[in-house]
Amino acid sequence: MDFRRVLSILIAVPVLLVGCVAPGGGAGAKGPIKIGLLAPVSGAFAANGQDMVRGWELWWKQHGNKVAGREVQWFHEDTASNPDVALNKARLLVEQRGVHMLAGPLAANEGLAVAGYIRGTEIPFFMPVVSADDLTQRQRAPNILRVAGWTSSQVHHPFGEWACKQGYKTIVTLGNDYAFGHEVVGGFVNTYTDAGCKVLEQLWNPLTEQDFSPYIARIQALKPDAVFALQVGASATRFLQAWSQFGLKDKIPLLAGETTVDQSNIRGFQNPDIVVGIISAGHYAEGRESPATQEFVKAYMEAYGDIPSYYAAAMYTAAQWLTQAMEAVQGNVEDRKAFLEAVRKVELKDSPFGPEKLDDYNNPILNVYIRKVVKQPDGRVWNVVLETIPNVSQFWKWDPEEFLKRPVYSRDYQPGFNPKK
Amino acid sequence: MSAWRWTGIGIALLLGIALPYLVAPVYVNLASEILIFGLLAMSIDLLIGYAGLVPLGHAAIFGVAAYVVAYLNVRMGLPHTVAIPAGILGALLVSAVFGALAVRTAGLYFMLITLAEGMLIWGLAYRWTSVTGSENGIGGITRPGFLLLPWQFYYAVLGLFVLCVLTLYRVSHSPFGLTLKGIRDNESRMPMLGYDVALHKFLAFLISGGFAGIAGAAYALYNRFVSPTTVEFARSAEGVLMVILGGSGTLVGAVLGSALVLLTRNIVSLYTDRWLIVMGTLFVLVILLMPDGLLRGLGRLARRLRIPAVWTRLAPLRVRLSPSFSARKPVQELSAPTKHDTP
Numbered sequence: 001m002d003f004r005r006v007l008s009i010l011i012a013v014p015v016l017l018v019g020c021v022a023p024g025g026g027a028g029a030k031g032p033i034k035i036g037l038l039a040p041v042s043g044a045f046a047a048n049g050q051d052m053v054r055g056w057e058l059w060w061k062q063h064g065n066k067v068a069g070r071e072v073q074w075f076h077e078d079t080a081s082n083p084d085v086a087l088n089k090a091r092l093l094v095e096q097r098g099v100h101m102l103a104g105p106l107a108a109n110e111g112l113a114v115a116g117y118i119r120g121t122e123i124p125f126f127m128p129v130v131s132a133d134d135l136t137q138r139q140r141a142p143n144i145l146r147v148a149g150w151t152s153s154q155v156h157h158p159f160g161e162w163a164c165k166q167g168y169k170t171i172v173t174l175g176n177d178y179a180f181g182h183e184v185v186g187g188f189v190n191t192y193t194d195a196g197c198k199v200l201e202q203l204w205n206p207l208t209e210q211d212f213s214p215y216i217a218r219i220q221a222l223k224p225d226a227v228f229a230l231q232v233g234a235s236a237t238r239f240l241q242a243w244s245q246f247g248l249k250d251k252i253p254l255l256a257g258e259t260t261v262d263q264s265n266i267r268g269f270q271n272p273d274i275v276v277g278i279i280s281a282g283h284y285a286e287g288r289e290s291p292a293t294q295e296f297v298k299a300y301m302e303a304y305g306d307i308p309s310y311y312a313a314a315m316y317t318a319a320q321w322l323t324q325a326m327e328a329v330q331g332n333v334e335d336r337k338a339f340l341e342a343v344r345k346v347e348l349k350d351s352p353f354g355p356e357k358l359d360d361y362n363n364p365i366l367n368v369y370i371r372k373v374v375k376q377p378d379g380r381v382w383n384v385v386l387e388t389i390p391n392v393s394q395f396w397k398w399d400p401e402e403f404l405k406r407p408v409y410s411r412d413y414q415p416g417f418n419p420k421k
Numbered sequence: 422m423s424a425w426r427w428t429g430i431g432i433a434l435l436l437g438i439a440l441p442y443l444v445a446p447v448y449v450n451l452a453s454e455i456l457i458f459g460l461l462a463m464s465i466d467l468l469i470g471y472a473g474l475v476p477l478g479h480a481a482i483f484g485v486a487a488y489v490v491a492y493l494n495v496r497m498g499l500p501h502t503v504a505i506p507a508g509i510l511g512a513l514l515v516s517a518v519f520g521a522l523a524v525r526t527a528g529l530y531f532m533l534i535t536l537a538e539g540m541l542i543w544g545l546a547y548r549w550t551s552v553t554g555s556e557n558g559i560g561g562i563t564r565p566g567f568l569l570l571p572w573q574f575y576y577a578v579l580g581l582f583v584l585c586v587l588t589l590y591r592v593s594h595s596p597f598g599l600t601l602k603g604i605r606d607n608e609s610r611m612p613m614l615g616y617d618v619a620l621h622k623f624l625a626f627l628i629s630g631g632f633a634g635i636a637g638a639a640y641a642l643y644n645r646f647v648s649p650t651t652v653e654f655a656r657s658a659e660g661v662l663m664v665i666l667g668g669s670g671t672l673v674g675a676v677l678g679s680a681l682v683l684l685t686r687n688i689v690s691l692y693t694d695r696w697l698i699v700m701g702t703l704f705v706l707v708i709l710l711m712p713d714g715l716l717r718g719l720g721r722l723a724r725r726l727r728i729p730a731v732w733t734r735l736a737p738l739r740v741r742l743s744p745s746f747s748a749r750k751p752v753q754e755l756s757a758p759t760k761h762d763t764p
Contacts, residue, residue: 041694078690083558083648088451088687095447109556113646116560132557139560178547179556410550 032071033326033333036093038104038114039315043081045106048233048264048311052106052129054304055312059319062299067323068331079105083113090114094123100333101126103318106311108132108179115144122336124343126322128314133183134408136363136394143336145343145362148317148353150283150394152180153187153409155258156230157396158368158389159281160192163255168226170198172219174239175230175257177204177411184230184257186409191396192228193416200224202417207235212242219252230257236265244274256280261373263382264309272381278373280383283392284310284353285369287384292350307382313352321346321356354388363394425724433673437579441572449571450643455683456575456582457639459676462663463589464632469661470670471593472625473605477532477657478519478539482630484652485542486512486637491559491647492552501565501642508638509631515542516630524622527608539657546649558648562641578639582676585632589672592628601625666707668714677715681707 037056040049053076065072075097079086086105093099101124105111111130118125119141127135128148136146163171173189175181181204189199200222203215219227231239236259243249256278259265263286266275286297286307296316300308308316321343326333328342347357354367367390371383395403407413441449461483468474490508493499499507519538523531546553553559568574592598600621603611611618641647650656659682666681667674685703690696711718 042690042697078694078696080686080690083646083650084644085686085690087644087646088447088454089690091447091450092687092691096445109558109648109650112557112560113644113648116646119561134557179550179554182550182555410555411548412550 030070032073033067033331034097034099035072035074035322036090036097036099036102036104037074037076037315038079038086038089038093038102038110039076040079040081040086040106040110041076042078045081045233048309049079049081049106051264051309051311052104052315055300055308055315056103056319058300058303058312059316059323061303063323067326068329070326070331072326075099079110081107081110083107083109086110087113087117090117094121100124101322101339103128103315103322105130111135112139115139115141118144124336124340126318126343128318129311131183132179133394136361137404138408140361142362143340145340145358146364147321147343147346147358148314148351148356149364150366151363152183153190154363154366154392154394154396155281155283155368156184156187157191158392159255159257159370160188160190161195162281162370162387162389163188163226163228164192164195164197168197168224168253168255170200170224171226171228171255172201172203172222172224173199173228173230174203174205174215174219176232176235177206179410180232181230182411182414183409185228186414188228188230188257189417190409190415199414199417202414204411205231205235207232209235210238212239213246216242216246216248220248224252226253226255228255228257229260231260233259233265236260236262237268240265240269240274240278249274249277254278258282258284258310261371261383262310263307264311266373266381266383267306267309269381272375272379275373275381276375279386280371280373282310282369282371282383283366284313285371285383285385286313287371287374287382288354288369289385290350290354292354293352296352307380308352317348317351317353317356320351321348324348355390359393359395359400361394361400365391365393368392425720429720429723434583441575446571449575451683451687453571453575453578453643455680456578456676457636457643458660458663458683459673459679460582460585460636460639461633462660462667462675462679463585463672464629464636465660466664466667466669466672466675467589467593467629467632468625469664470672471598471601471605472622473608474523474527474531474622474625475661476523476535476626476629477654477661478535478537478542479629479633479660480654480656481539481542481652482512482516482519482633483637483640483656483660484546484647485515486634487641487644487647487651488546488553488559490638490641491562494562494641495559501563505638505642508641509634512634512637513627513631516627516633520623520626520630524619524626536654536657539652539654543649543652543654546652553649556649558646560646562645562647564642564645568642574643578643581635581639585635586673589632593672597621597624662704666704666715668711668716668718671714671716674714674716677719681715 039052040046077089077093079089090102103126106129108130111127111132115135122143125144126147131150131152133151133153173185175185205215261278261280269275297308324346325342329339333339344358349355356364356366359365367388369385370387372386373381374384375381440452465479468476486508489511490504493504493507523534526534547555568577600616604618604621663678663682664675667678685700689699
């Protein structure tokens with residue numbers, strides 16, 4: 001009686017819970033195409049994750065959620081900016097919702113955690129934002145594809161060479177002290193020193209840095225020709241503010257890594273003059289004069305009121321990419337081999353990023369833009385293109401196999417500075 | 422032990438064993454995670470509930486074991502029979518050093534020292550790239566062949582968990598455990614009775630660290646990926662939170678705390694992006710309604726449910742809540758359906 005009651009409650013509650021949770025269940029014969037979207041909308045990267053969801057949503061809003069006669073269903077799950085949650089959510093999406101493929105997440109550690117799980121399955125996994133070099137290099141897998149993505153160092157290889165050619169003979173680098181920062185700065189330093197210029201010193205600051213004055217004082221003391229800075233999110237905002245406040249903005253040329261002046265950071269400044277004029281490199285330039293980019297920017301602004309950041313553009317372009325591939329296989333995504341082959345064959349003549357296609361290692365060959373922040377008549381700031389470097393591969397001008405024999409860029413491996421060439 | 426306790430244990434065990442038959446593999450995985458973090462929380466509970474010490478760096482000890490297993494398994498290619506014991510040994514070594522530094526203090530100072538120790542490990546995980554892979558972590562940890570499937574791994578973790586509960590129960594109910602309680606209740610009196618307080622605290626820290634290490638090693642195999650998030654302060658604080666939610670000094674209560682935290686994070690977030698609000702509300706409710714933790718609170722609730730006259734007991738409450746105001750009516754009339762009430 002009472003026993004049974006307690007027992008039945010104890011058993012019924014979890015069972016009911018599970019019953020509620022499992023709306024999807026296994027993949028039907030010819031039901032909808034199901035796509036799992038992993039993006040953080042809570043935790044440290046919540047704002048950027050929101051951009052990802054919006055970019056993704058915009059494509060399906062514009063193009064209807066039907067591909068080759070099959071309905072497309074997508075499920076967004078919050079990774080909470082935490083690799084363990086990302087991993088659990090990926091499992092839930094695959095095993096419970098029965099998704100045919102996964103797209104996302106944002107942070108490198110989230111991507112690496114999910115990739116570890118994906119490697120043991122055949123589920124296609126697309127990473128438009130996660131840029132950890134090794135996921136399409138030393139730790140690549142046949143079902144992990146970086147559609148509309150990039151590697152951290154890819155964009156900054158050409159930038160290093162470009163910077164040296166501009167006549168900036170000496171430089172100081174200031175990077176966020178974690179893997180992404182190490183890879184970006186490493187890529188820059190590698191080609192910069194190859195071109196014959198000199199790195200005076202490398203400074204590293206934690207993501208949570210509040211006070212940039214010691215770094216800026218050090219930079220002033222070193223008197224470099226230019227500074228290369230790679231900052232992410234809130235630390236980028238604080239750095240740019242400090243850079244302007246200390247009056248260095250018009251004294252020492254600042255060369256910024258892609259995320260430092262990404263739209264998601266620069267749109268927040270009350271005084272846009274803090275960022276106007278900053279030169280950077282990127283695979284995305286929201287001010288690029290091309291119908292593909294400008295139509296996307298316009299549609300996104302109409303829908304959400306902001307100029308889209310690279311996070312939004314990446315997910316939008318990924319959706320475009322996957323749609324083309326799904327059309328090529330007549331919506332038959334169950335044949336994973338054929339579908340992955342179709343994804344690899346997609347060649348975007350133009351996209352918000354420009355033309356893109358995958359290399360043999362599942363990473364796009366793309367345009368790198370040398371960008372400059374300018375103010376529009378309405379006061380908004382965005383990045384416009386100064387120079388385009390076309391067809392940049394993640395291996396730059398090196399032979400891929402040679403490149404892969406070197407270690408991945410890290411704080412201890414910054415070729416040209418440490419070890420010296 | 423009371424009959425109630427035995428039935429509770431029986432039901433919990435039964436549920437634990439039946440779980441893989443009841444739910445989908447994803448949730449079996451989640452259950453493994455709950456048990457692993459429950460084990461970590463239990464190791465913390467040995468310090469909080471028995472020695473009266475609140476450690477804020479236990480995720481670091483847990484993480485050391487996970488990192489050692491990951492490093493030996495992935496980078497050195499050593500078999501599990503070497504990597505797992507080495508991981509637990511690593512956790513023991515670290516907790517010996519940390520314990521020796523921390524046990525001379527108590528209260529707030531103990532918290533601060535353990536917090537600093539935890540940050541130390543986090544700093545290493547973050548900066549010692551050649552070993553830990555920094556933010557990229559160490560991925561691709563293998564599992565022994567017989568632990569590959571979710572249910573296989575779950576049963577292994579369940580067995581491990583039960584074993585650890587029994588051991589910890591034994592420890593906490595031994596004279597040693599009683600001495601710890603004595604230290605918790607009156608630290609200045611214990612030396613006068615001839616007990617070496619620092620030594621007892623140190624041993625408690627060491628034992629606790631050992632169990633955190635076992636949990637960490639299991640976690641490395643479970644998650645197959647270790648990154649600095651594993652050792653960060655938020656994890657340590659979460660462990661303490663699990664203990665408080667489950668009820669400190671109950672040991673197994675910790676697993677309820679762990680279930681509450683992990684289920685909200687992984688399941689509630691399926692339904693709403695604002696799951697953090699739900700989580701916060703749940704915590705506040707637990708602390709308000711069951712200030713001594715979920716285990717004791719639920720135990721009380723179950724005992725209450727046993728009272729046959731529960732329905733009549735609730736009658737006055739129903740009256741007050743019913744829209745037709747009739748509080749002045751005698752209670753016995755109200756046991757009939759409220760339709761008959763006249764306003």
